[in-house]
Amino acid sequence: MSATYLGMPSFPEAAGEALHNVTLRANLRHATHTIRDKRARAVAELADWAELREAGKQIKNRTLRHLDRYLEQLETAVTEAGGTVHWAADAEEANRIVADLVKATGEREVVKVKSMATQEIGLNEALEAEGISAYETDLAELIVQLGDDRPSHILVPAIHRNRGEIRDIFAEKMANWGRPAPDGLSDSPAELAEAARLHLREKFLRAKVGISGANFMVAETGTLVVFESEGNGRMCLTLPETLISVVGIEKVVPSWRDLEVFLQTLPRSSTAERMNPYTSMWTGTADTDGPQTFHLVLLDNGRTDALADEVGRQALRCIRCSACLNVCPVYERAGGHAYGSVYPGPIGAILSPQLRGIQSEIDASLPYASTLCGACYEVCPVAIDIPEVLVHLREKVADQGGKGHRLEKAAIKAAGWVLDHPAALAAGERAASRTRKLHPKRLPGAGAWTAARELPELPAESFRDWWKKNRT
Amino acid sequence: MRVALFVTCVNDALYPATGIATVRLLERLGVEVDFPAAQTCCGQPQFNTGYRRETEPLVRRTTRAFEGYEYVVTPSGSCVAMVRDHYPKFGETSLPSRTYELTEFLVDVLGVTDVGAYFPHTVTYHPSCHGLRMLGLGDRPRKLLDAVKGLELRELPGAEECCGFGGTFAVKNAEVSAAMGRDKVRNAVSTGADVLCGADNSCLMHIDGILRRQAVPTQGVPLRALHIADILASTEEEPYV
Ligand code: SF4
Numbered sequence: 001m002s003a004t005y006l007g008m009p010s011f012p013e014a015a016g017e018a019l020h021n022v023t024l025r026a027n028l029r030h031a032t033h034t035i036r037d038k039r040a041r042a043v044a045e046l047a048d049w050a051e052l053r054e055a056g057k058q059i060k061n062r063t064l065r066h067l068d069r070y071l072e073q074l075e076t077a078v079t080e081a082g083g084t085v086h087w088a089a090d091a092e093e094a095n096r097i098v099a100d101l102v103k104a105t106g107e108r109e110v111v112k113v114k115s116m117a118t119q120e121i122g123l124n125e126a127l128e129a130e131g132i133s134a135y136e137t138d139l140a141e142l143i144v145q146l147g148d149d150r151p152s153h154i155l156v157p158a159i160h161r162n163r164g165e166i167r168d169i170f171a172e173k174m175a176n177w178g179r180p181a182p183d184g185l186s187d188s189p190a191e192l193a194e195a196a197r198l199h200l201r202e203k204f205l206r207a208k209v210g211i212s213g214a215n216f217m218v219a220e221t222g223t224l225v226v227f228e229s230e231g232n233g234r235m236c237l238t239l240p241e242t243l244i245s246v247v248g249i250e251k252v253v254p255s256w257r258d259l260e261v262f263l264q265t266l267p268r269s270s271t272a273e274r275m276n277p278y279t280s281m282w283t284g285t286a287d288t289d290g291p292q293t294f295h296l297v298l299l300d301n302g303r304t305d306a307l308a309d310e311v312g313r314q315a316l317r318c319i320r321c322s323a324c325l326n327v328c329p330v331y332e333r334a335g336g337h338a339y340g341s342v343y344p345g346p347i348g349a350i351l352s353p354q355l356r357g358i359q360s361e362i363d364a365s366l367p368y369a370s371t372l373c374g375a376c377y378e379v380c381p382v383a384i385d386i387p388e389v390l391v392h393l394r395e396k397v398a399d400q401g402g403k404g405h406r407l408e409k410a411a412i413k414a415a416g417w418v419l420d421h422p423a424a425l426a427a428g429e430r431a432a433s434r435t436r437k438l439h440p441k442r443l444p445g446a447g448a449w450t451a452a453r454e455l456p457e458l459p460a461e462s463f464r465d466w467w468k469k470n471r472t
Numbered sequence: 473m474r475v476a477l478f479v480t481c482v483n484d485a486l487y488p489a490t491g492i493a494t495v496r497l498l499e500r501l502g503v504e505v506d507f508p509a510a511q512t513c514c515g516q517p518q519f520n521t522g523y524r525r526e527t528e529p530l531v532r533r534t535t536r537a538f539e540g541y542e543y544v545v546t547p548s549g550s551c552v553a554m555v556r557d558h559y560p561k562f563g564e565t566s567l568p569s570r571t572y573e574l575t576e577f578l579v580d581v582l583g584v585t586d587v588g589a590y591f592p593h594t595v596t597y598h599p600s601c602h603g604l605r606m607l608g609l610g611d612r613p614r615k616l617l618d619a620v621k622g623l624e625l626r627e628l629p630g631a632e633e634c635c636g637f638g639g640t641f642a643v644k645n646a647e648v649s650a651a652m653g654r655d656k657v658r659n660a661v662s663t664g665a666d667v668l669c670g671a672d673n674s675c676l677m678h679i680d681g682i683l684r685r686q687a688v689p690t691q692g693v694p695l696r697a698l699h700i701a702d703i704l705a706s707t708e709e710e711p712y713v
Contacts, residue, residue: 011645463479
């Protein structure tokens with residue numbers, strides 16, 4: 001995955017920073033709580049939500065089981081419709097393919113539709129290294145790009161920013177990238193949106209190459225689908241002469257009929273809308289309309305590894321709605337940057353370690369970035385059992401050993417022996433009670449516990465002993 | 473009726489009063505209670521931290537300890553969730569259907585909501601993630617609390633949000649855990665109640681630890697965390713002390 005995040009500190013360390021940033025926490029809390037309440041209302045309107053959720057899960061499961069077949073079908077259909085399909089095993093290969101395609105057009109500028117896949121591979125940075133400027137056109141992505149920042153949310157990448165901060169970024173940075181912000185720009189949403197519109201319009205009209213991702217790819221017809229709210233994506237998809245789409249291989253669905261389910265569940269889960277304002281679909285090229293050249297880059301980048309894991313593969317069902325982020329109490333406090341990936345929140349905690357492996361400090365810490373409260377599972381429109389995958393990945397991290405885990409394993413083993421010998425347990429409890437003034441502070445992990453909390457007072461007698469005295 | 477009490481390791485070692493209250497309550501309702509001494513821990517802490525192999529002997533031990541009992545009752549929602557959701561993964565399928573969380577047992581099996589309790593306090597209820605989302609306890613605890621004489625129930629804002637305990641999360645991600653706990657405490661204090669009640673002592677241990685560190689007074693009376701069994705066991709003759 002993207003080189004941007006290599007060498008990230010582990011989750012607990014990175015989360016600590018966000019916890020001390022009062023503005024960031026307030027921005028996040030406000031935004032996530034507003035959208036989670038709206039989502040709940042939008043979902044409650046559908047009487048068959050449970051069935052739609054199950055249908056989404058089944059469609060994705062079946063597709064993943066026969067992924068090779070559907071991808072080949074997709075390739076045939078795209079090719080027949082006039083497009084060209086490229087296969088990329090990893091980020092480097094995908095970036096090279098795209099850079100070569102752009103260079104072949106002779107252009108030095110591209111406009112981009114918001115896309116997780118291109119962020120995952122660090123495409124903008126790779127293009128920059130080749131002398132190509134990639135302009136983000138989604139409003140929130142624009143804020144992140146202008147602010148030289150990293151996205152912190154799947155759907156609202158600039159969720160950690162408030163209006164005042166956005167105004168300052170626009171006023172300071174827009175001029176470096178094209179049309180400057182109007183003089184005397186205020187922080188009213190209407191004025192900010194207008195400034196972005198003017199800035200972007202100039203780019204849409206000039207660009208000869210557009211780059212996108214896709215929410216879905218339909219195997220039977222070779223159609224790509226993008227859901228969006230602002231319409232900027234549609235400008236990028238229709239105005240340029242060349243369109244390059246970089247899409248993860250798990251985004252394929254077998255047929256048009258399958259879209260019926262996701263057209264209902266995705267917008268309600270992500271933006272709490274009954275229907276997203278813009279749904280763009282394109283199939284290859286057409287002589288009279290839209291881009292004359294179309295390339296589809298199918299991205300693996302760790303996905304087949306995830307697919308090989310029977311428990312973990314359910315993460316590939318994800319439709320990137322971000323509902324799980326908005327209900328996650330850990331995300332709300334730690335912020336999106338702490339996850340060290342373009343995929344933050346609960347889904348990031350299970351997806352990143354699967355795509356990247358669990359060798360780095362950040363990836364080994366992600367499976368523990370959850371209380372397993374289950375709120376993410378409850379809202380997920382494709383019923384990904386995120387807590388189950390987290391525990392499964394914890395097993396792998398614990399098995400791999402490394403920092404802290406050897407000690408932990410020894411402690412768990414020792415405790416396991418005691419717990420398998422009730423007489424030893426009773427003796428231990430008695431000893432602890434006798435020395436209860438001294439004992440607790442020496443328990444493993446007590447330091448982290450007592451930094452913010454008191455330890456419970458040890459009782460004079462265990463339940464076991466009370467029972468013996470009073471009931472036998 | 474005869475039931476086996478699964479007191480759980482946390483209650484056994486740290487909160488024996490909750491176990492004693494459960495025994496008193498069930499006996500008062502005419503239930504004969506056994507305590508199979510071979511029981512120790514359901515294995516949840518080990519399992520959730522990623523030590524599946526180390527969990528296996530505890531799954532076998534717990535299952536064996538309760539062989540032959542039609543009903544196994546425990547005042548710990550998270551341990552019931554462990555038994556129900558994860559024991560089948562170890563091939564143990566008989567214990568899950570016989571294991572009941574205390575409020576579930578009272579309402580569903582005994583069919584009572586008024587257990588004849590007396591507890592003259594204002595109380596707010598924290599539902600705990602396991603009880604709320606995995607067991608689907610719903611309004612059972614509320615119904616039981618509503619019927620307690622002298623008790624005034626106050627709505628807890630953000631009740632469905634996790635308190636931040638999460639087993640080893642509380643030490644592995646101590647800062648985030650404590651931040652979540654402090655928000656829970658703030659919400660509880662805002663109700664003006666003098667007791668925060670729950671059905672899981674592990675969550676309560678975390679919340680209580682923060683409460684005692686902060687020592688927040690509510691209308692002069694410091695808020696304290698208390699297990700629902702302690703409240704339901706309390707009567708006019710033998711009030712909770
Ligand atoms: S895991 Fe589920 S809830 Fe989270 S982003 Fe993916 S589809 Fe949405």
